[in-house]
Amino acid sequence: MKNFKKIVSLVLAVCLMASLAIGASAANTVDASGGTGTSSVTLSSTADGSIGGDPAATKMSVVVPTVLPVAVGTDGTVSTATDAKIINNSFGAVKVANISIEAAQGWSLAAFGDKASLAHEKVNSNKFGFSISLGNGAAQITDGKNASKQTLLTDAIEGCYMSGAGDTSANTVAISYNAIVTPVSEAVTNTAIASVLFIIAWDAV
Secondary structure (H helix, E strand, C coil): CHHHHHHHHHHHHHHHHHHHCCHHHCCCCCCCCCCCCCCCCCCCCECCCCCCCCECCCCCCEECCCCCCEEECCCCCEEECCCCEEEECCCCCEEEEEEEEEECCCCEECCCCCHHHHCCCCCCCCEEEEEEEECCCCCEECCCCCCCEEEEECCCCCCCEECCCCCCCCCEEEEEEEEEECCCCCCCCCCCCEEEEEEEEECCC
């Protein structure tokens, strides 16, 4: 009886292994000269790229800046970072599908333009206008319609597209941005006045 149970267990184990194995050895027989045989090509996306691995889609890995620094001088002149960029480390192509900005810590959004447009604003009114562009794309700017949150980009445009990581000449887009800021009566340092939200999506058909 014990030997019978061992045999049954062995048969079940063999069947299980066979069910997990890929059926590349399965064949159709060509039994005449000039006959044809057909092989189906199957695709499985797996976590580790192995046949029989856990099912998984292509992994997205896109790096966006944690900070977009702005410095304003005593005469209202603004400087911004020149090395800001978005990097696509994914295997697949991606795009920036949406950009929005939300004011923070008592600051308000204003229309972007020449700094002279803020000349009549009171000191410490905590208002700023913002402009941003990706790659060679057109600048997207804040307006005076909503002081707390604005959507700057609703759909991907030129400059928003990045190739997969296999093409290092096209998997990165530069971020160019600018601002105008109302005067402050006391020095501020690394104060978070807003958050920019980038929505990243696959560049899919």
